[in-house]
Amino acid sequence: MSDDDLNDDIPLPGGDLALQTIAMPADTNANGDIFGGWLVSQMDLAGAIAALKVAQGRIATxxxxxxxxxTPVHVGAVVSCYADVTExxxxxIKVNVEVWIRHKKTQEPTKVTxxxxxxxxxxxxxxxxxIK
Ligand SMILES: CC(C)(COP(=O)(O)OP(=O)(O)OC[C@H]1O[C@@H](n2cnc3c(N)ncnc32)[C@H](O)[C@@H]1OP(=O)(O)O)[C@@H](O)C(=O)NCCC(=O)NCCS
Structure with missing residues (x-):
């Protein structure tokens, strides 16, 4: 079995790392988990960073x-947003945005949304x- 075969089993983010941040206590809901809306906001920023390179000027979502x-995101998690311009x-400009964290115990990369x-x-x- 080659190294390539082994790597096939490891899930990897699609696209380029566009934004990385840390989930903070102020971003939590009543259960202590991170708000979905906060994550969407980070994704919007990550997608915009990729789209701005294409649009070369003002854009709107x-x-x-x-x-x-x-999967839920907990306070302290390093949140990584990957962006891929698809069309x-x-x-x-269509941009696929993925959010990944590292699993708290195993540290394995885990897709959030x-x-x-x-x-x-x-x-x-x-x-x-x-768009030119
Ligand atoms: C964006 C906006 C200017 C579009 O105006 P519009 O005259 O309706 O534009 P169009 O219908 O010609 O659509 C423009 C493009 O968006 C695409 N589009 C529009 N609605 C879409 C949707 N729901 N899904 C995917 N693409 C969409 C169209 O296909 C078109 O693509 P193309 O030019 O590459 O062919 C207007 O809807 C707007 O100002 N929206 C508010 C944007 C904003 O403030 N966003 C921040 C959130 S608060």
């Missing part, structure tokens, strides 16, 4: 598609702009 939360349209973020390039007056 127009849609967030197909998000599922797979560039006339004015729109993923979603498709759609950004639109805008001109100075807030109208859609053709």
């Amino acid at each position: 127009v849609a967030i598609n197909g998000m599922v939360f797979l 560039v349209g006339r004015s729109s 993923e979603g498709e973020f759609v950004f639109v390039a805008l001109d100075d007056s807030g109208k859609t702009r053709v």
